[in-house]
C-alpha cells in the first residue's frame with residue numbers, strides 16, 4: 001500500500017516512512033491511495049476473531065513493510081485484557097433496545113486515545129529499533145492526549161517524551177495521572193502559562209529545524225495515519241458485537257473534536273463495513289456541526305473558542321478534517337490544496353454549500369451531525385443514570401444526546417464512549433449529586449510522589465531542558 005498527500009504532491013510513501021512523520025511535505029495529510037474493500041465473505045471470516053487478530057487483519061491491509069509475523073505480534077502485545085480491562089477490549093453495553101455504548105475507555109488512561117496510542121508506542125519502538133534510531137517526542141497537552149502518549153511510551157526503548165502542560169490548570173486527577181509516572185524516559189514540563197503557550201513553545205521548537213534535527217524531535221499528534229488506522233478496528237469490533245449476520249447495518253455516534261475518531265469510522269465505511277449513519281456530535285465548539293449542516297467551514301478565533309465541560313472537544317479547527325474533504329471532493333488534491341492553503345488561510349473559511357458533492361453528502365457518506373451544550377450534558381448524564389443505571393462522562397453524554405435525533409427503527413445505534421466519568425468528576429457531581437466510581441488501580445493516585453519540572457513559558461528554557469536530558 002502506498003500513501004499520498006491530500007494536497008496533490010506527486011510522491012508516494014510506504015507506511016513505515018509516514019509512521020515517524022507528521023504532515024506531508026506539501027502541508028497535506030497522508031491517506032492510503034485507495035481503501036481496501038472487504039466483502040461479506042471477509043466479514044464472515046473476521047466475525048468472532050479476538051480483537052488483536054481482527055486488528056492484525058485490518059492493519060495488514062494497510063501495512064506491507066512490516067513482516068506479517070511481526071505485525072501480528074505487535075497487535076497481540078498491544079490489545080490484551082490486562083491493558084484494556086476485558087477480553088473483548090471494546091465491550092458493548094446495551095442501554096435499551098437498539099441503543100448501545102461501545103466502551104473505548106478502559107485503557108491505561110481511561111480515554112479512547114489509548115486505543116491508538118498504545119499501538120503507536122509499540123510501532124515506534126519496533127521501527128526505531130529496526131533503524132537503530134532514537135526519537136524525542138515533544139508535545140503539548142491540556143489532559144487526555146499527553147497522558148495517553150506518556151502511558152504508551154513509558155519504558156519504550158529509543159523513545160523519550162517531553163510533555164508540556166499548563167502549570168496548575170489540568171484537573172487534579174489528570175495531573176496525578178501524568179506526574180506520578182516514574183519512568184526515566186518520561187519528562188513532565190509544567191509551563192507557567194496557559195495551553196496556548198504550551199502549543200506556541202512546541203511550534204517554536206519544531207520550527208527551529210537545526211535543533212529539531214540535532215535532537216531528533218518528533219510528535220504524536222492526531223493527524224498521524226497510524227493512529228487513525230488503529231481506530232478503524234473498533235468500528236468493525238462494534239459492528240460484530242451488535243449484529244448477528246453480515247447484511248445487517250448499524251449506525252455510530254461519535255463525540256468529536258479534531259475529527260480523528262469519526263474519520264476512522266469514515267474509513268471503515270469506505271472499506272465496505274455496513275454503516276448506515278455516522279453521527280457527529282460536537283459541544284458548544286460547533287465548527288464541524290456547522291459544516292455538516294450548512295457546507296460552511298469556518299475556523300474560530302481563540303476568543304470564540306469556549307472552555308466547556310467536555311474539554312477534549314474544545315477545538316477551534318479540526319485537524320483531521322482535510323482528509324474527509326479530500327474524499328468528498330473526489331480526491332482532487334489541487335482543489336483540496338486551494339481550499340486549505342488558499343481560501344481558508346486567507347479568509348478563515350470556505351463554503352461548499354453550492355457544490356454538488358456537498359448536496360449528496362448524506363447519501364454518499366452517511367454523515368449527520370448535531371451539537372450539545374452544558375445543560376444537555378447534565379440532563380443526559382442524569383437521564384442515562386436514572387433510566388439505565390449507567391454513568392457516562394461528559395463527552396459520551398454529548399454523543400448520546402445527539403444520537404437520539406438520528407436513531408432509526410431496526411438499525412442499532414452505537415454511541416462511542418470516549419472517556420470514563422472519573423476523569424470529569426465535577427460535572428458528574430453537578431448532575432448526580434455524587435462522586436463517580438473510581439477504578440481500583442486509580443485509588444489514591446493523588447498521594448503518589450510526583451515527577452514534574454516547572455518552567456517559565458519560554459521556548460529557550462524548554463530547549464535547554466531537552467538538550468540537557470537527551471544523551
Ligand SMILES: *Cc1c(COP(=O)(O)O)cnc(C)c1O
Pocket residue numbers: 111112113144145222255256257258259260261262312313395418419
Ligand atoms: C480526544 C477526545 C475526543 C475527540 O476526538 P477527536 O478524534 O479529536 O474527534 C472526544 N472525547 C474524548 C474523551 C477525547 O479524549
